[in-house]
Amino acid sequence: MTELHPEMHERRILGTELLWAFGVGVLVAATLSMIVFTALTMNINPPSNVERIDPKALHLSGEFAEHNLGTTVAADGSVTTRVVATQFMFVPRCIAVPQGRRVTLRFSTPDVIHGLLITGTNVNTMVVPGYVAQVHTEFTRSGDLLMPCHEYCGIGHSEMWATVQVLPEGEFKPDSEGKVSCAQR
Amino acid sequence: MRNVERLCLAHFWVAFGAFLAAAVLGTWQMWVRSPLGADVGTPGQYFMSVTAHGVAMGYVLTTFFIMGFGYFVAVTALARPLPGKAWAWFAFWMSIVGVIMTTVPIATGNASVLFTFYPPLTGSPWFYIGLVLVVVGSWIWCVLMIVAMAAWKRENAGRPVPLAMFATVANAIMWLWTTVGVAAELLFQVIPAALGLTQTIDVGLARTLFSWTLHAIVYFWLLPAYIAFYTMAPRAAGGRLYSDTMGRLTFILFLIYSLPVGMHHLLMDPEHGNGTKFIQVLLTAFVSAPTLLTIFTITASLEIAGRLRGGRGLFGWIAALPWDRPMVLAVGLSFVMLGFGGFGGLINMGYGMNAMIHNTSWVTAHFHLIFGGSVVIMYFAIAYEIWPRLTGRGYTSLAPLRAQLWLWFIGMMVMTLPWHWLGLQGQWRRVANFNYADPIIAGWGPWVIVSFVAGLVLLASALLFVRNLLVLHLSPQAAIARPLYALAVHPPQRVPAALNGFALWNVLVLIVMLLAYGYPIAQFAIAPSPSAIVHRIE
Numbered sequence: 001m002t003e004l005h006p007e008m009h010e011r012r013i014l015g016t017e018l019l020w021a022f023g024v025g026v027l028v029a030a031t032l033s034m035i036v037f038t039a040l041t042m043n044i045n046p047p048s049n050v051e052r053i054d055p056k057a058l059h060l061s062g063e064f065a066e067h068n069l070g071t072t073v074a075a076d077g078s079v080t081t082r083v084v085a086t087q088f089m090f091v092p093r094c095i096a097v098p099q100g101r102r103v104t105l106r107f108s109t110p111d112v113i114h115g116l117l118i119t120g121t122n123v124n125t126m127v128v129p130g131y132v133a134q135v136h137t138e139f140t141r142s143g144d145l146l147m148p149c150h151e152y153c154g155i156g157h158s159e160m161w162a163t164v165q166v167l168p169e170g171e172f173k174p175d176s177e178g179k180v181s182c183a184q185r
Numbered sequence: 186m187r188n189v190e191r192l193c194l195a196h197f198w199v200a201f202g203a204f205l206a207a208a209v210l211g212t213w214q215m216w217v218r219s220p221l222g223a224d225v226g227t228p229g230q231y232f233m234s235v236t237a238h239g240v241a242m243g244y245v246l247t248t249f250f251i252m253g254f255g256y257f258v259a260v261t262a263l264a265r266p267l268p269g270k271a272w273a274w275f276a277f278w279m280s281i282v283g284v285i286m287t288t289v290p291i292a293t294g295n296a297s298v299l300f301t302f303y304p305p306l307t308g309s310p311w312f313y314i315g316l317v318l319v320v321v322g323s324w325i326w327c328v329l330m331i332v333a334m335a336a337w338k339r340e341n342a343g344r345p346v347p348l349a350m351f352a353t354v355a356n357a358i359m360w361l362w363t364t365v366g367v368a369a370e371l372l373f374q375v376i377p378a379a380l381g382l383t384q385t386i387d388v389g390l391a392r393t394l395f396s397w398t399l400h401a402i403v404y405f406w407l408l409p410a411y412i413a414f415y416t417m418a419p420r421a422a423g424g425r426l427y428s429d430t431m432g433r434l435t436f437i438l439f440l441i442y443s444l445p446v447g448m449h450h451l452l453m454d455p456e457h458g459n460g461t462k463f464i465q466v467l468l469t470a471f472v473s474a475p476t477l478l479t480i481f482t483i484t485a486s487l488e489i490a491g492r493l494r495g496g497r498g499l500f501g502w503i504a505a506l507p508w509d510r511p512m513v514l515a516v517g518l519s520f521v522m523l524g525f526g527g528f529g530g531l532i533n534m535g536y537g538m539n540a541m542i543h544n545t546s547w548v549t550a551h552f553h554l555i556f557g558g559s560v561v562i563m564y565f566a567i568a569y570e571i572w573p574r575l576t577g578r579g580y581t582s583l584a585p586l587r588a589q590l591w592l593w594f595i596g597m598m599v600m601t602l603p604w605h606w607l608g609l610q611g612q613w614r615r616v617a618n619f620n621y622a623d624p625i626i627a628g629w630g631p632w633v634i635v636s637f638v639a640g641l642v643l644l645a646s647a648l649l650f651v652r653n654l655l656v657l658h659l660s661p662q663a664a665i666a667r668p669l670y671a672l673a674v675h676p677p678q679r680v681p682a683a684l685n686g687f688a689l690w691n692v693l694v695l696i697v698m699l700l701a702y703g704y705p706i707a708q709f710a711i712a713p714s715p716s717a718i719v720h721r722i723e
Contacts, residue, residue, distance in 0.1 A: 008674050013427060013428050017428055017478075017482070024473075024474050027473075028470045028471060032466075032467060035466065035536045035537070038537055039536065044536070045536070046462055046537065046540065048454075048458050048459045050455065050456060052714045053715065055718070056718060111717070111718070112717070112720050113305075119611035120611060124543045126451075126453045126455065126544075128389060128454060128456055131455035131456055132455065133455040134455070146623065148613045149613075150544035150545070150613035150614060151303070153303075155228050155232060155297065155722075157617075158228055158616040158618055158619075159228075
């Protein structure tokens with residue numbers, strides 16, 4: 001190091017570091033731009049509706065009372081599925097959803113923290129006591145999917161899952177009250 | 186000096202003892218959840234084991250290692266006695282008491298809430314109180330690090346604090362900020378609930394407070410690896426540190442950006458809106474900057490070493506590096522794992538993309554690769570580097586050290602690549618057993634077995650690591666020729682006050698934290714959410 005290589009002069013080192021730092025800045029800016037772009041144009045956002053509900057009473061009345069659970073088609077044709085996540089099961093244990101139509105999934109819990117995903121889809125949310133978790137999605141393929149609880153909720157956590165039946169348009173038939181249940185197979 | 190060496194060794198042996206136990210448990214867990222272990226263990230035993238594994242790796246290995254390493258750096262880099270040595274021993278024993286208080290309820294199945302707690306589930310109050318004692322012990326360490334640096338600065342007015350100590354104090358200050366979140370959650374919410382003083386808990390608030398700690402704690406674990414990158418690796422390779430200033434800047438950036446990013450762990454949570462989530466995703470993107478700067482500076486430093494050793498051409502210097510030295514080998518392997526893990530991390534922080542992988546094996550793979558891989562392999566390298574200096578003994582052969590590092594690297598890569606793959610297919614986390622009869626799950630079986638075999642490789646590496654250190658204790662006395670800390674190409678004569686202390690940066694951290702966590706925490710007071718009933722598992 002007695003004879004300093006030209007690359008090793010202090011100003012040269014500073015210049016190189018700053019050039020690299022500029023490159024890092026461009027990389028970070030590009031990544032963030034993509035996130036902003038997809039959020040604004042394709043509505044790719046995390047589930048964040050911040051809707052409060054009392055976990056101690058949600059099963060007694062209102063939308064998470066037993067007779068309102070499962071999939072309902074409203075008069076305007078919109079499809080909503082309501083599920084209660086509780087130690088250690090989903091109620092109902094099987095939900096029927098239409099293929100190729102927008103579905104609103106709404107979850108809540110009377111007890112502890114749960115979470116869920118539906119395999120092979122982008123459905124993924126935490127279910128936190130005190131809140132309604134809401135996800136919008138469209139199931140592109142018909143068939144049975146798994147909906148496991150993916151957050152530790154107690155010793156029985158591993159046994160907690162539900163089935164999602166994605167039904168083709170012809171098989172997705174609401175009854176007189178607009179309810180759709182899983183097909184018996 | 187003797188007493189400081191005993192202090193360091195005491196911390197390190199507690200850390201690595203916990204590490205070995207946790208490695209055994211981790212391997213057992215992988216057996217249980219693979220098709221091979223379908224009939225092994227109960228869910229109760231499995232979650233007890235997961236809790237113990239997380240506590241031992243995440244809280245005991247890290248905290249004790251970092252404290253021991255800090256004392257070592259304070260004495261060697263500053264070349265002055267450690268102030269408050271009695272306090273250091275007091276903190277050590279208090280932390281030991283804390284570990285015991287935590288371990289007993291875990292081992293009796295009264296604290297199977299995993300190391301991330303999940304209130305309204307609550308375990309035995311002793312579990313949490315023990316952890317608080319460990320944290321308070323680490324706070325004493327933080328104060329001692331700050332005091333040691335201040336004393337040195339008084340004696341050496343105007344001179345730049347040696348980079349190793351500057352970085353250690355950056356980590357200590359970051360840790361003080363980091364622990365505020367979890368301390369508030371435990372002291373005001375979880376421990377009163379566990380003691381039976383309160384019957385309900387605001388879960389959204391608890392998750393938010395924990396997220397304050399949850400990401401920065403990983404940088405607390407990570408910084409010793411970065412200290413070794415900057416201050417030990419260039420010397421071990423036979424070169425110089427490319428830029429001391431970039432080192433200081435990197436550790437300052439870590440102090441600022443590690444903290445206000447924890448909410449990216451809550452991207453899938455319903456208690457926060459998109460605005461606050463997006464702000465923290467923005468800040469999370471910035472935290473990649475210090476790592477990318479480090480990769481460049483350390484690669485440049487290694488290039489200097491390679492060229493000094495006769496390496497030629499664009500890549501010839503890489504082959505010329507002394508890969509037979511454990512520190513150099515570990516840095517190379519660590520960078521490879523950091524590359525894969527960092528790429529995965531971009532998906533995790535990717536706001537919308539996070540929905541593909543949240544709470545799947547992908548996330549487990551990510552933090553095992555980053556922490557268990559690139560960080561822990563540097564813990565090994567640091568231990569190998571400083572153990573001869575603590576014991577005055579020398580290795581008779583470096584071959585078992587290199588073998589151990591390679592085994593760890595291979596084990597980590599082979600374990601985590603299938604986990605990433607299975608995570609993308611929707612394999613979810615934290616399950617004691619899978620129903621391999623299910624057609625969706627059946628195809629995962631072979632990959633779970635592959636990762637279990639890799640777990641056995643990791644266990645072999647962990648055993649070899651402890652064996653290597655034990656053998657050194659029995660080896661003959663040997664003098665150490667090579668100095669430990671690297672010189673910069675241009676060792677700084679004077680540095681601006683902002684690069685020689687943390688007063689300014691603490692103000693900045695406060696401002697950024699108010700921006701990032703002010704409203705998200707205040708909202709629970711402005712519009713209280715309905716609280717949940719406490720579920721005691723005792």
